Amino acid sequence: MKDNIIRAYGDTYNDGKIQLSFTFPVKQGLKAAEACKRYCFKLGLEDVEVVHMKDLKEGFTFFVVYAVSKESVNLDKITVAKIDTEIMDYYKINDYIKEKINRKINVVGACTGTDAHTVGLDAILNMKGYDGEYGLERYHEINTVNMGSQVANEKLIETAVKIKADAILVSQVVTQKNIHIKNLTEFVEILEAEGLRDQFILILGGPRISHELALELGFDAGFGSGTKPNEVASYIVQKVYKDSILVKGGE
Amino acid sequence: MKDNIIRAYGDTYNDGKIQLSFTFPVKQGLKAAEACKRYCFKLGLEDVEVVHMKDLKEGFTFFVVYAVSKESVNLDKITVAKIDTEIMDYYKINDYIKEKINRKINVVGACTGTDAHTVGLDAILNMKGYDGEYGLERYHEINTVNMGSQVANEKLIETAVKIKADAILVSQVVTQKNIHIKNLTEFVEILEAEGLRDQFILILGGPRISHELALELGFDAGFGSGTKPNEVASYIVQKVYKDSILVKGGE
Amino acid sequence: MNNKLDLDQKLISLCRNYTKSIADKVEKKIVNNTTTSVERTVLRFLGVDGVDEHGIPLPNVIVDKVRNEQKLNKGISYWFGNGLIQTGLPAQRLAEEISEGKIDLFSLPKEKNKDIIEFILEISEKKSEQIKQQVKKREMMQSKYPLGLKPWLYVIVATGNINEDVKQAKAAAREGADIIAVIRSTAQSLLDYVPYGPTTEGFGGTYATQANFKIMRDALDQVIEEEKRYIQLVNYCSGLAMPEIAQMGAEERLDMMLNDAMYGILFRDINMKRTFVDQHFSRMINAYAGIIINTGEDNYLTTADSLEESHTVLASQFINQELGLRTGLKNEQLGLGHAFEINPEIKDSFLLEIAQAQLVRQIFPDAPLKYMPPTKYMNGDIFKGHLMDGMFNFASIITDQSIQLLGMLTEAIHTPFIQDRALSIENAKHVFNSARNISSEITFNSNGKIQKRADQVLKETAELLKVIAKKGLMQSLSEGIFADIKRPIDGGKGADGVIKKDIDYFNPFAEVFSKELEIKDER
Amino acid sequence: MNNKLDLDQKLISLCRNYTKSIADKVEKKIVNNTTTSVERTVLRFLGVDGVDEHGIPLPNVIVDKVRNEQKLNKGISYWFGNGLIQTGLPAQRLAEEISEGKIDLFSLPKEKNKDIIEFILEISEKKSEQIKQQVKKREMMQSKYPLGLKPWLYVIVATGNINEDVKQAKAAAREGADIIAVIRSTAQSLLDYVPYGPTTEGFGGTYATQANFKIMRDALDQVIEEEKRYIQLVNYCSGLAMPEIAQMGAEERLDMMLNDAMYGILFRDINMKRTFVDQHFSRMINAYAGIIINTGEDNYLTTADSLEESHTVLASQFINQELGLRTGLKNEQLGLGHAFEINPEIKDSFLLEIAQAQLVRQIFPDAPLKYMPPTKYMNGDIFKGHLMDGMFNFASIITDQSIQLLGMLTEAIHTPFIQDRALSIENAKHVFNSARNISSEITFNSNGKIQKRADQVLKETAELLKVIAKKGLMQSLSEGIFADIKRPIDGGKGADGVIKKDIDYFNPFAEVFSKELEIKDER
Numbered sequence A, B: 001m002k003d004n005i006i007r008a009y010g011d012t013y014n015d016g017k018i019q020l021s022f023t024f025p026v027k028q029g030l031k032a033a034e035a036c037k038r039y040c041f042k043l044g045l046e047d048v049e050v051v052h053m054k055d056l057k058e059g060f061t062f063f064v065v066y067a068v069s070k071e072s073v074n075l076d077k078i079t080v081a082k083i084d085t086e087i088m089d090y091y092k093i094n095d096y097i098k099e100k101i102n103r104k105i106n107v108v109g110a111c112t113g114t115d116a117h118t119v120g121l122d123a124i125l126n127m128k129g130y131d132g133e134y135g136l137e138r139y140h141e142i143n144t145v146n147m148g149s150q151v152a153n154e155k156l157i158e159t160a161v162k163i164k165a166d167a168i169l170v171s172q173v174v175t176q177k178n179i180h181i182k183n184l185t186e187f188v189e190i191l192e193a194e195g196l197r198d199q200f201i202l203i204l205g206g207p208r209i210s211h212e213l214a215l216e217l218g219f220d221a222g223f224g225s226g227t228k229p230n231e232v233a234s235y236i237v238q239k240v241y242k243d244s245i246l247v248k249g250g251e
Numbered sequence C, D: 001m002n003n004k005l006d007l008d009q010k011l012i013s014l015c016r017n018y019t020k021s022i023a024d025k026v027e028k029k030i031v032n033n034t035t036t037s038v039e040r041t042v043l044r045f046l047g048v049d050g051v052d053e054h055g056i057p058l059p060n061v062i063v064d065k066v067r068n069e070q071k072l073n074k075g076i077s078y079w080f081g082n083g084l085i086q087t088g089l090p091a092q093r094l095a096e097e098i099s100e101g102k103i104d105l106f107s108l109p110k111e112k113n114k115d116i117i118e119f120i121l122e123i124s125e126k127k128s129e130q131i132k133q134q135v136k137k138r139e140m141m142q143s144k145y146p147l148g149l150k151p152w153l154y155v156i157v158a159t160g161n162i163n164e165d166v167k168q169a170k171a172a173a174r175e176g177a178d179i180i181a182v183i184r185s186t187a188q189s190l191l192d193y194v195p196y197g198p199t200t201e202g203f204g205g206t207y208a209t210q211a212n213f214k215i216m217r218d219a220l221d222q223v224i225e226e227e228k229r230y231i232q233l234v235n236y237c238s239g240l241a242m243p244e245i246a247q248m249g250a251e252e253r254l255d256m257m258l259n260d261a262m263y264g265i266l267f268r269d270i271n272m273k274r275t276f277v278d279q280h281f282s283r284m285i286n287a288y289a290g291i292i293i294n295t296g297e298d299n300y301l302t303t304a305d306s307l308e309e310s311h312t313v314l315a316s317q318f319i320n321q322e323l324g325l326r327t328g329l330k331n332e333q334l335g336l337g338h339a340f341e342i343n344p345e346i347k348d349s350f351l352l353e354i355a356q357a358q359l360v361r362q363i364f365p366d367a368p369l370k371y372m373p374p375t376k377y378m379n380g381d382i383f384k385g386h387l388m389d390g391m392f393n394f395a396s397i398i399t400d401q402s403i404q405l406l407g408m409l410t411e412a413i414h415t416p417f418i419q420d421r422a423l424s425i426e427n428a429k430h431v432f433n434s435a436r437n438i439s440s441e442i443t444f445n446s447n448g449k450i451q452k453r454a455d456q457v458l459k460e461t462a463e464l465l466k467v468i469a470k471k472g473l474m475q476s477l478s479e480g481i482f483a484d485i486k487r488p489i490d491g492g493k494g495a496d497g498v499i500k501k502d503i504d505y506f507n508p509f510a511e512v513f514s515k516e517l518e519i520k521d522e523r
């Protein structure tokens, strides 16, 4: 195989070894084990070893499987959307705003819908910040409004309009049953219906969020686990600047 | 879906949730994550969540994934080969031999090839036994020869002939690179080449052995993890008896 | 139980003195108030249930009618009691007629106050008798099918569908769980009512309804018979309907309730007075029904820095204890909460965790402490997560904890799958079994890190309680004393449900419970 | 290091006395013997390497030629030394000519014994100097790139392919491993030679060859420079080629060697005398090369019942220590082995494990104890396995172990995948970091289960050593005193490689090493 076409690796190049675990609604026993094997075959796996089978009672059985998959991916064919603005630090960002934008930036953030997980949003917005980086509130060139948890989409938009926000920051942590997708889609739809979409930079964050997903949902950027406040601020200010040039250019 | 057609189960019937983990020979990063996702798509998975990505250094990345598979198995179509002789206890087995076979049973066991894992074989053969059940040596109606570890196939067969063994018990624990398959196939081939196959009951055991695999390899029965000595003895004596009837019937 | 730490007993007494003065002040502020939810609870106890044609629970319909007329200050039992006397209808029927507009409580003739009280007290005593029967039934079952060894294995089910929950709960109980908690659907705490009937949809949890309580209780009772081990059932007695849920739990023989004096204020932005009044009555009910409460101090650590906030946990436990004891709860019912939440990257973090756990253990020797697992520092690395949960279990067995909420290896990913729960139970069983007696085997060296850390936390706690005692709890909460969260004294949800009591206000159940629980008169 | 157990010091002295007498008797039996492998080692030290056209290593070819003529009892250095003198060829060239039949050692003219000795001693001293250079290099590197904190993280690589091993070893070292052991291919210990050159095929491990040693050493040296942390390299100095592997390790700067006085006898059915002679010389080499040996007592527990056999582990450690010290090894080089192998289903098994680990720790305070992970009771439940490994790590940090062979969650399934190792390292790092100082925090209660268990094991050990001292070690082994395994005194593999020494037998390296290591004359 070519170096760019890769398979899973256990201890020998391209051996294709993977581990799986799952539960079946079937009583533990030989038949369960066989069902587990056949299921793995359907996933295209070979050399299926059911190394562990545990009776979970009430007609459920848990399996641990090691197996070989002959599937591969071609690394050359993979392109990923990524945020390519330069990451600056607190001081540089403030300077950037002063020098290039020459007015304060306004942002508003919220955990929307029924989501009450504020820790992640606070990590980005609060003074204290996260992982050694100050939050947006601390930036003297940024006006930050943190609306906290369980904010209705309408309310957030209302506030954004009121404070003339450059960027709206939405945090979504609860993703069970894709509740976030529903809520976020609604958010963008309202903005579009009201003709407001283009007035704001839309930023999405949360542990299950990727930039790609954010784009799909109609946001401008997405930030996942471990995001630091300055990464977000860097993106915002550069985007504000770029957009302002475009507008001028267009005038 | 019908009750007999089942999928994996996380917390909702037939939700198809499974867990995977594996390593790719690729440097950690967004591209690695995307490669991981695409690989999972190739396995037919949906809703792929790369929940963990760890840089293993030297150009390797480890992933933990939760995903949904729409595959299912039809329980009604599954039949499994199983050992269906009745499982008796130590006393019943001795009585059975005395009453029905009316002579002592001879068995010989070994860890063959390069395998030196005697604990499993000893669990079946030694006095002491396993998990509260006496080993075959303890049965006064059974003559047991335990040849121990790393016994060559030829040597084992030689001994079996010498002691007029009813059953040959082979233990194989090391299965890396399918070394056991090679060794066991060779064993049966020698027996067949020498026209001895039908003289013995061939029994295979080890943690990665299933009855099915044993049959495939040309053995009469296979015993996996957690086997107790009396299960093996039960099988042997009933098989000896059944075979003796067959022979008589044929005469 | 070993006293592994050599604690400054005088400092502990001092803490208790501060706490008493804190509790005195809180009581003074709440004693003259009732709430819509307290009154709804009275109605429920009197036998009102069900919903109207818009799906609104009848207790809400009726209490709202009275409130809208500004007449709730006499207590709902005055109006409804009079209604019962005048119409002779059974409670449920009366409620329906009121809701349908066929009867107007205010236009009925009025019995004498004294007579209404007498009439309603009689019904209340009968009802209380029924609750006592549930307590007896629990005692009987537990003597026949004994509880597991402590620390009890506590797991959650959270599928959103009560029927799926039942499957998972039964499987968990058979695997060895001692306690099943049905997690509530996201944001139920903000509902100013209790949903009605069995429910099969919810996010991150299943609605707490009386029907769901009953379904799960019945399912577990069946497992108890089969496994010959009592399985305790838990739900959430907090939020805007706190006392109503206590009533449901008392009637359906729940065994534990999450029930905290301040959780709603801090984490759900519920109005302070509303919360303090509600928690008081709800705790009387829990006390009477023999229910163990679980307080929510663990939440402080998931939200703020757990090393810096350790002393706030202890301070809050002192307050929860004192407020709890004043509602008739015994120490044996006070499942004070704390959590194993230190950043695992910190060197010797395990020692610091042990210091805290042992400190709490020794200060509240009779309390069935509830120990919460690592959650905040769990990530998608399920293997490391499982190990952290094991260390947590180990900390628990070393320090003699009582209620062990099992950590899940998938904490950072989803509410538990069936196998996650089974693996967690296996984890706890393994650790507890293989180190069952370790607590009586070891002593902590005086002058070691553990001892010093415990001393430090205790000292900081005393200082904090002193400040709170001076400012008052409400003022302190408004300044963000717990979990970095500030709540304005008059802000928050449900403020409009707080009602000043009239001079002849009457709550028959508070009366009955107080008497039997020997709570001294509040005024 | 705390003395957490209050041990009977007199009993410990008594054990040491018994052990001395045991070792005396063993020495008496071996001192007059050499073995084919010892002689091959001498040849290798003298510079003979490579294989003949059938792939047979030249040291074997030559030693076998001499043995077949019954002339090995003078020592190979006599014949080969004479050959070098007579032909003036370099050693390797001479060996090749002999192997090709071009030179016949026996038909060459003979130098005087004394002159051969002198000649060969000179070469040997030069060689020894080279080994000392390796020791110096190790010291230098370790002072520049310090060793990690103890317990050191020890992981294995076992792909069978040295190139794949290198990748995995480097990744592991970067993840935090302190020690890399390259596991040998199944059954290499039964090869009466060392394979030659780099190898890419093996079962369950990779062949130990000098080329493979070098490849791995170079790879790790590179990582050391980059990670600025010394990484120790380990291989197996046991089996029929034990002393040759010691020589290879000394030359290639390995840091540790699995090297046990009795392992080969018990677990590979190698002849007793052969083993005792081989271990003695191999240990002198290890001692001289500054290599830490790892003994194999852990194997007793995987084979027999670990609770019943605890005292045999300790007895064997006493014996390994005494025999080791007599070969010039210092206590700091004695990585005595033990293992965390109790059935986890046993109540308080963790306490019993701690008792044993702490007992060993206190009895051998200077030894870099090697602690082996749970293996026997690991099964396909990788999640529970990971937890058990965590408990093992915890036991280690509580009892100040030195060399921590990391357990793998897939122990029951396959030799480690790259991620298994990374997860294990993460496991150990987490446990060690979060409880780094726990050992100095706690004391074990006198009269507790832990203290009592330790006392009991020590007592049983003394009794056992007494019996062995009386019967002699060989007799005892033949009766199955360790791990339930019986080995006939004259049976076993490699017996034909034991050769009675002539009166003027000479081994130049034994001479040089003895002198420098200050080992008292053996006869």
Ligand code: B12
Binding pocket: A109, A114, A115, A116, A117, A118, A119, A120, A121, A123, A124, A130, A169, A170, A171, A172, A173, A174, A175, A176, A203, A204, A205, A206, A207, A208, A223, A224, A225, A226, A227, A228, A232, C158, C183, C184, C185, C186, C187, C203, C204, C205, C267, C299, C302, C303, C375, C376, C377, C378, C379, C410, C411, C412, C413, C414, C415, C416
């Ligand atoms: C703490 C916590 C809580 C606290 C929240 C306190 C608070 N004030 O936030 C409490 C106890 C209240 C809570 C409650 C619930 N929780 Co909760 N909770 C957690 C927990 C343990 C940690 C979350 C956290 O704080 N992480 C730390 C922060 C710093 O990380 P982060 O959120 O990922 O944020 C970073 C990035 O994502 C990003 N980011 C995040 N937001 C934003 C926004 C922007 C604009 C940007 C740019 C970046 C950004 O930057 C941050 C810094 O790097 C997680 C489990 C876990 N370990 O993840 C469960 C978890 C998130 N909770 C869960 C659930 C189900 C609930 C409940 C619904 C349970 C219930 N039925 O009661 C409730 C309801 C809450 C609600 N209505 O939303 C589930 C969610 C499952 C899912 N995938 O949907 C989890 C995963 C636990 C589980 N396994 O069940 N929870």
Ligand code: B12
Binding pocket: B109, B114, B115, B116, B117, B118, B119, B120, B121, B123, B124, B130, B169, B170, B171, B172, B173, B174, B175, B176, B203, B204, B205, B206, B207, B208, B223, B224, B225, B226, B227, B228, B232, D183, D184, D185, D186, D187, D203, D204, D205, D267, D299, D302, D303, D375, D376, D377, D378, D379, D410, D411, D412, D413, D414, D415, D416
């Ligand atoms: C103990 C042990 C050893 C001991 C063996 C001591 C001895 N005298 O047996 C020692 C330390 C010597 C050893 C050495 C090696 N081992 Co080892 N060892 C193990 C270990 C930890 C336990 C095996 C065991 O005893 N299980 C307990 C018994 C009771 O269970 P059992 O064997 O499954 O037997 C039961 C059933 O299977 C059945 N059964 C078994 N045999 C038979 C036969 C018959 C006829 C019947 C009816 C039933 C039956 O009944 C038994 C009772 O229920 C396993 C890991 C693990 N936890 O499984 C690794 C393991 C088996 N070893 C392994 C390896 C690689 C090796 C080595 C090759 C490593 C090396 N390179 O040096 C060496 C070489 C040994 C050799 N030449 O074979 C690998 C095998 C990988 C693979 N799948 O191929 C394992 C899985 C560890 C690992 N992850 O790397 N090992």
Ligand SMILES: Cc1ncc(COP(=O)(O)O)c(C=O)c1O
Binding pocket: C184, C185, C186, C187, C188, C189, C236, C237, C238, C239, C258, C259, C260, C263, C268, C294, C295, C296, C297, C299
């Ligand atoms: C006391 C208490 N009540 C309630 C809850 C959570 O319930 P909800 O999300 O419905 O407010 C918690 C959570 O930890 C708690 O500790």
Ligand SMILES: Cc1ncc(COP(=O)(O)O)c(C=O)c1O
Binding pocket: D184, D185, D186, D187, D188, D189, D236, D237, D238, D239, D258, D259, D260, D263, D268, D294, D295, D296, D297, D299
């Ligand atoms: C001292 C010693 N040598 C050697 C080995 C294993 O090597 P082999 O399988 O090659 O005999 C072990 C295994 O644990 C050991 O402890």
